[in-house]
Amino acid sequence: MTLHPVVQPLLAGFTLTLLLAACSAPESPQAPAGNSPAETQAELAKTKSEMPSPPLAAAAAKRMMALPASAEVMAYAPQADNSLPGYRDVPREQYQALTDNPVQLVSEQPVSTFSIDVDTGSYANVRRFLNAGQLPPRDAVRLEELVNYFPYDYPSRADGRPFAVSSELMTTPWNPQTRLLRLAVAAQEQGLAALPPANLVFLVDVSGSMDRREGLPMVQATLKLLVEQLRAEDRVALVTYAGDARVVLASTPGSEKARIRTAIDQLSAGGGTAGASGIQLAYQQARQSLLKDGINRILLATDGDFNVGISDFASLKAMAERERRSGVSLTTLGFGVDNYNEQLMEQLADAGDGNYAYIDTLQEARKVLVEQLASTLSVVARDVKLQVEFNPAQVSQYRLLGYENRQLKREDFNNDQVDAGEIGAGQRVTALYEIVPAGQKGWIEPLRYQASESPASNSGELAWLRLRYKTVTGGQSQLIEQPLPAQVVVQPSADLRFAAAVAAFAQQLRGERYTQGFGADATLALARGALADDRFGLRHEFVQLVELAQSLHNPALSTQDAVQ
Structure with missing residues (x-):
């Protein structure tokens, strides 16, 4: 049959298109000849696992944040170790x-009030992400x-007080037009031998979500480090x-170390997570052995993934707030990945008058429970609040980093019923x-x-600092007041310069706009x-972590886009 002259070129073009499509299409995995059905499936699975992964989902892409001075940004892409028991396809870590x-005008809001915070868990958690080749979520x-x-x-x-307070002022590294004010609180050192007797309860999550190397095995190794520090x-x-x-x-008794270690070694993971029941039982055990003039503390080791019994955040926090009145503090030690509930861990420790740390390595466990054991366990002041009143003759605007x-509200400063943070022996805030x-x-x-000139008042003072705290025995709060000098230090201390570098890095990871133009190279320098x-x-x-973060650039967004 002879085709119409118009149809012939169309058919030829259509045939050529099909051939080109067939040649350019990716080949489907083929089973080797002679394989059994089981071998074929195994080979296909292997081939599939070696194929490139799809692009990041839109939700992950939104977590990209700017770090370098150039228009490059870094992306947080949740990843999980699917070779371990308890693996979940969808990471569900929770952060507050x-x-x-916000920026405050001194003419409108001259007073800034807040509670101190001695937790360090966020740093170790950020380190965990970076060491895994990922950027942390902003929160x-x-x-x-x-x-x-x-x-x-x-x-x-400290002149008889439990801590000393000092300040230092420098030109802001990321903005020469502003100044960086550092307030420092240094608690008195206290050796381990000088600590009062301790009544401790190890509260360990042995649910199925802890059945991974970052979970229960790390908890066991961590607690055994602490056991070695126990006294009789x-x-x-x-x-x-x-x-x-x-x-x-x-x-x-702490003298029976072998018995305690054996009990820790025999733990195994599996089942649901009745965290609230565990907390209640731990407080019960602590109250039974309560030391009137000693240290009474629960150390909760978990990933925070509560799913049996009381599991909502508000109820768990309220429980810790009620139980702290018994004189027992609650320290939280975070472990694990993927399902880690960081919000619960940090807020439980706050409500329980304790502290929060994240244990990503055995070295971190040693830092928290060996090198800094006195500050982890022993409190030298409770409900510590800071209030700064800025002098309008010296300062027009400010922001707290x-x-x-x-x-806290301004009126909360003088209200002893309002809870605030505790500070441990030797801690620096x-x-x-x-x-x-x-x-x-x-x-x-x-x-x-508005009047263009600020009223003159005590021109040599940058601000007035007030600090309230309660002694370890409680009672009425004590007040410390002192002026903060307005003199800018020409050669800032190494401590202030390093703290400024860490603050710059944190802002860059969070995508804040205030450090634009001050990138990773400047932070490293x-x-x-x-x-x-x-x-x-x-x-x-820390320098190595900044370098790691710098290597995770992603040019998908500009610096300006990342902070909007």
Whole structure:
């Protein structure tokens, strides 16, 4: 049959298109000849696993954040180790959503009030992400916890008080038009031998979600480090929970280390997570062995994935708030990945008058429970609040860096019924403000009908600092007041420069707009110039983490897009 002249070229073109499509289409995995059905399926599965993974989902792409000075950004892509038991396809880590502190006009809001925070879990958790080749979620980065992770050589002479307070002022590294104010609180050191007897309860999550190498095995190794530090006058009980809660080891003298280690070694994971029942039983055990003038503390080791019994956040937090009145504190030690509930861990410790740490390595466990055991267990002051009143003759605008979930109302400062943070022996607390000097252009434009000149008052004072705290025995709070000098230090201390580098990095990870133009290279230069006497190598490790983050650039978004 002869085709119409018009149809012939159309058919030829259509045939050519089909041939080209067939040649360009990716080949489907083919089973080798002679394979059995089982071998064929295994080979197909192997081939599929080697094929490139699909692009990041839109939800993950939204987590991209800017770090370098160039228009490159980094992306957080949740990944899980599917070779381990308990693997979940969809990571469901939980973090408290935080909104960065706003810029304040001194003419409208001259007073800033907040509770101190000595937790360090955010830094270790961020390190875990970076070491895994991922960027952390924005809300996993709490600036104050990154800054407070490091030891600083602050003045500690306290004149009879449990801590000393000092300040330092420098030109802001990422904005020469502003100043960076550092407030430092240094608690008195206390050796382990000087600590009062301790009544401890190890509360361990042995549910199925802990059945992975980052879970129960790490918990066991961590607790055994602490066991080696126990004295004969200390006592330890071991409580576990999975589908239900039980006492594995009743309160035992610290001299019986072998017995305590054996109880820890025999733990195994499996089942649901009745976390609330475990907490209740742990408090019961702690009350039974309560030491009137000693340390009474529960150490909760878990990933926070509660799914049996009381599991909602508000109820669990309320339980910890009620139980702290018994004189027993609650420290939370976070473990695990994928299903980690960081919000619960941090807030439970806060409500339970304790502290929060994330254990990503055995080295971190040693830092928290060996090198810093005194500060982890022993409290030197309770309900510590800071209040800063800025002098309008010196400061026109300011913003507090971090402490977003520690903000207090102005009237809360004098209200002893309002709970605040505790500070342990030897701990160092740092708070940073970025301020705009009076007369300088700031972030907020001046109002048309506002007086252009600031009232003169004590021109040599930048601000007035008030600090309230309660002694370990409770009672009425004590007040410390002192002026903060307005003099800018020409050669800032290594501690302040390093803290500024950590603060810059935290802001970059969170995608804040205030550090635009101050990228990874500038952060690295600032940190490398402030390594000082890095006894434990922590500052050098920080430099490596910034370098890791810098290597995770993704040019998909510009710096400007990432912070909108």
